[in-house]
Amino acid sequence: xxxxxxxxxxxxxxxxxxxxxxxxxxxxxxxxxxxxxxxxxxxxxxxxxxxxxxxxxxxxxxxxxxxxxxxxxxxxxxxxxxxxxxxxxxxxxxxxxxxxxxxxxxxxxxxxxxxxxxxxxxxxxxxxxxxxxxxxxxxxxxxxxxxxxxxxxxxxxxxxxxxxxxxxxxxxxxxxxxxxxxxxxxxxxxxxxxxxxxxxxxxxxxxxxxxxxxxxxxxxxxxxxxxxxxxxxxxxxxxxxxxxxxxxxxxxxxxxxxxxxxxxxxxxxxxxxxxxxxxxxxxxxxxxxxxxxxxxxxxxxxxxxxxxxxxxxxxxxxxxxxxxxxxxxxx
Amino acid sequence: xxxxxxxxxxxxxxxxxxxxxxxxxxxxxxxxxxxxxxxxxxxxxxxxxxxxxxxxxxxxxxxxxxxxxxxxxxxxxxxxxxxxxxxxxxxxxxxxxxxxxxxxxxxxxxxxxxxxxxxxxxxxxxxxxxxxxxxxxxxxxxxxxxxxxxxxxxxxxxxxxxxxxxxxxxxxxxxxxxxxxxxxxxxxxxxxxxxxxxxxxxxxxxxxxxxxxxxxxxxxxxxxxxxxxxxxxxxxxxxxxxxxxxxxxxxxxxxxxxxxxxxxxxxxxxxxxxxxxxxxxxxxxxxxxxxxxxxxxxxxxxxxxxxxxxxxxxxxxxxxxxxxxxxxxxx
Numbered sequence: 001x002x003x004x005x006x007x008x009x010x011x012x013x014x015x016x017x018x019x020x021x022x023x024x025x026x027x028x029x030x031x032x033x034x035x036x037x038x039x040x041x042x043x044x045x046x047x048x049x050x051x052x053x054x055x056x057x058x059x060x061x062x063x064x065x066x067x068x069x070x071x072x073x074x075x076x077x078x079x080x081x082x083x084x085x086x087x088x089x090x091x092x093x094x095x096x097x098x099x100x101x102x103x104x105x106x107x108x109x110x111x112x113x114x115x116x117x118x119x120x121x122x123x124x125x126x127x128x129x130x131x132x133x134x135x136x137x138x139x140x141x142x143x144x145x146x147x148x149x150x151x152x153x154x155x156x157x158x159x160x161x162x163x164x165x166x167x168x169x170x171x172x173x174x175x176x177x178x179x180x181x182x183x184x185x186x187x188x189x190x191x192x193x194x195x196x197x198x199x200x201x202x203x204x205x206x207x208x209x210x211x212x213x214x215x216x217x218x219x220x221x222x223x224x225x226x227x228x229x230x231x232x233x234x235x236x237x238x239x240x241x242x243x244x245x246x247x248x249x250x251x252x253x254x255x256x257x258x259x260x261x262x263x264x265x266x267x268x269x270x271x272x273x274x275x276x277x278x279x280x281x282x283x284x285x286x287x288x289x290x291x292x293x294x295x296x297x298x299x300x301x302x303x304x305x306x307x308x309x310x311x312x313x314x315x316x317x318x319x320x321x322x323x324x325x326x327x328x329x330x331x
Numbered sequence: 332x333x334x335x336x337x338x339x340x341x342x343x344x345x346x347x348x349x350x351x352x353x354x355x356x357x358x359x360x361x362x363x364x365x366x367x368x369x370x371x372x373x374x375x376x377x378x379x380x381x382x383x384x385x386x387x388x389x390x391x392x393x394x395x396x397x398x399x400x401x402x403x404x405x406x407x408x409x410x411x412x413x414x415x416x417x418x419x420x421x422x423x424x425x426x427x428x429x430x431x432x433x434x435x436x437x438x439x440x441x442x443x444x445x446x447x448x449x450x451x452x453x454x455x456x457x458x459x460x461x462x463x464x465x466x467x468x469x470x471x472x473x474x475x476x477x478x479x480x481x482x483x484x485x486x487x488x489x490x491x492x493x494x495x496x497x498x499x500x501x502x503x504x505x506x507x508x509x510x511x512x513x514x515x516x517x518x519x520x521x522x523x524x525x526x527x528x529x530x531x532x533x534x535x536x537x538x539x540x541x542x543x544x545x546x547x548x549x550x551x552x553x554x555x556x557x558x559x560x561x562x563x564x565x566x567x568x569x570x571x572x573x574x575x576x577x578x579x580x581x582x583x584x585x586x587x588x589x590x591x592x593x594x595x596x597x598x599x600x601x602x603x604x605x606x607x608x609x610x611x612x613x614x615x616x617x618x619x620x621x622x623x624x625x626x627x628x629x630x631x632x633x634x635x636x637x638x639x640x641x642x643x644x645x646x647x648x649x650x651x652x653x654x655x656x657x658x659x660x661x662x
Binding site for chain 1: 352380381383384385386388389390399417418419422425426429430446524579644646648
C-alpha cells in the first residue's frame with residue numbers, strides 16, 4: 001500500500017457561520033434549546049437573521065472546521081462539501097483553501113444558496129445553532145472522488161451529514177472505498193439531537209463501518225440509549241477499534257480495546273464554544289496520522305480545542321504549527 | 332426649527348471588511364504601505380484575496396462604522412451608502428439595520444458587486460486596507476434623500492467618499508440641504524493619502540461647507556501642507572467652527588475658537604486599530620448632539636475608540652449604551 005497523499009479527508013456540510021452575541025433571553029424568545037443545532041428552512045433563516053444583532057461571518061461546518069484546524073497543525077488535508085456558486089460559497093472556498101486544504105468539490109450552480117448557520121453566543125460562551133442547509137442538500141454519491149478517498153489515511157465524516165437526504169449514500173460509498181483501499185474511517189456524532197434523528201442508521205454505521213469514533217457524553221449516551229457514560233463507553237469500545245469521548249470540562253477518555261487514557265482539558269478562558277469538538281477531532285487525528293501514541297493524540301486534541309474556544313469562531317486564529325512538532329519531539 | 336428626527340446622518344462608502352491577520356512580510360511581498368488605504372480594481376482584489384489567509388467578514392465602511400458605534404451609544408442615526416443587491420450587500424444591510432441605524436438607500440441591481448475592503452492586520456495591531464469600491468461608484472446626488480438630511484442634527488461625511496467619482500456632487504448637495512435647514516455638517520478626512528488625492532476639493536469644502544472637522548495628525552498636516560501639527564491645527568480652527576484632531580496614543584485636541592481641550596486616550600490593549608477614528612467621531616458626535624460639553628465629547632470619543640481597537644473588527648462588541656448616560660449624569 002503506497003503512502004497516502006493526505007492524512008485526513010473530511011466530508012461534511014459546507015457552511016458559513018453567522019455569529020452574534022445575544023443575551024440569554026434571546027433564546028427563550030425564539031424557543032431555542034441552548035447548545036443544540038436546529039435545522040431551519042430558508043424563510044425561518046431570513047426571519048431569525050433579521051432578529052439577530054450585528055454579526056460576523058466566518059467559514060464553518062463541523063468537518064470543515066476540523067480540516068482547517070488539522071491543516072493549521074501541519075496535517076495534509078482534503079475536504080468534500082457542497083457550496084453554491086455565490087459570494088458566501090466563495091468565502092467558504094477561500095477560507096478552507098487558504099488554510100491549506102485541498103477542496104475539489106464542484107459548487108452548485110442555479111440551485112439553493114450556500115448553507116448558513118446562524119449561531120447565537122450567550123454570555124456563558126455556549127453556542128446555539130440554527131442551520132439552513134441550502135446547497136448541502138444536493139451533496140451525493142457523485143461528489144465522492146474515489147481517488148482522493150483512496151489516497152487519504154483517514155476519511156473523517158461528521159454526523160450532521162446524515163441530515164441532508166442524499167448524503168447518507170455518499171457516506172457509505174466513501175467508507176467502502178476507504179476500507180477497500182486499506183484506509184480508516186472516522187465518524188463524529190456531532191450532536192445528540194442529530195443522533196436522535198438518525199439513531200438506527202448511526203448504530204449500523206458505527207458497528208459495521210467505523211474505525212474511529214468521536215462523540216461527547218450526551219451523544220454517546222443518546223446513541224446507545226444508556227443511563228450513564230461508563231456503560232455507553234463500554235458499548236462503544238466493542239463497536240469500534242478506537243473511541244475518543246469528550247466530557248466538557250472533565251476532559252476526555254480515549255479507548256482502544258483494553259487500553260484507556262483519561263485526558264485533561266487544556267486550561268483557557270471560554271469565549272465561544274463553537275467548534276470545540278471539531279478542533280478536538282482535528283488535534284487527535286493530526287497526531288494519530290503522524291503515528292503518535294493515544295495519550296499524545298488526546299493532548300493535542302485538548303490543545304486545539306482550547307485554542308478555538310478562546311475566541312469568537314471555530315477556525316484557529318493563532319499559529320498552531322509548532323504544537324504537533326513539539327509533541328512529536330517528546331516522542 | 333423642529334427638533335430633528337436623527338442626531339447623526341452618516342454618508343459614506345458601504346463596504347464589507349474582509350479581515351485577516353498577516354505577518355509583517357506579507358505587506359512587503361505585496362508592496363503595501365502599512366496603515367494606508369489603497370484603492371484596487373476587481374482583478375487585483377481577486378488576486379490579493381487569493382493570497383490572504385483565512386479571513387472573517389464584518390460590515391465596515393468608515394461612516395458606516397461611525398453610525399453603528401453612535402447607535403450603540405444611544406444616538407438616533409441614519410446612513411446613506413450604496414451596496415449591491417447581493418449576499419454581501421445583505422450582510423451590510425442586516426448589520427447596520429440591526430445596530431439600530433435607519434438605512435434608506437436602495438441597493439444597486441445588475442451592476443458591480445458590494446464593495447469589499449481587504450484588511451491585513453499585522454502583529455502590532457495596525458491595519459492596512461485595500462478597497463475595491465464596487466457598487467459604491469454609482470452613489471450620486473440622487474441618493475441624497477433631502478428629507479432625512481433636513482431631519483438630522485449633524486450630517487457626517489467620510490473623506491473616502493471623494494474617491495468614487497459621482498459622490499462629490501452628492502457631498503455638496505447634502506451639505507447645502509443641511510445648512511438650508513439650519514443643521515450642521517461634519518467631515519472626517521479619513522486618510523492622508525485620500526487627502527493627497529483630493530486636496531484642493533477638501534480645502535474648498537473645509538473652508539466653505541464644514542462646521543465640524545475630524546482628522547488625525549497626518550491628515551491635518553497633509554491638508555494644510557504644513558510642517559507641524561500646531562500650525563495645521565491653528566489653520567483648521569480658522570476654517571471650521573469646531574475641530575477634533577486625534578494624535579494616536581497622545582490623545583486628541585478639541586478646538587472651538589479660543590477654547591481648546593486636550594483629551595487623553597482611554598487605556599486598552601490594541602488588537603486591531605481598524606475603526607479607531609470612526610469610533611472616535613461616533614463618541615464625539617453622540618455626546619455633542621446630546622448637548623454635552625466639548626471635554627465630555629472628547630472623553631466619550633476616547634471610550635468608543637478604545638472599545639473597537641480592543642478586538643478584531645470596527646463595530647462594537649460590547650454594550651456601550653450606558654457610557655453616554657453616565658457622562659450626561661455627571662453634568
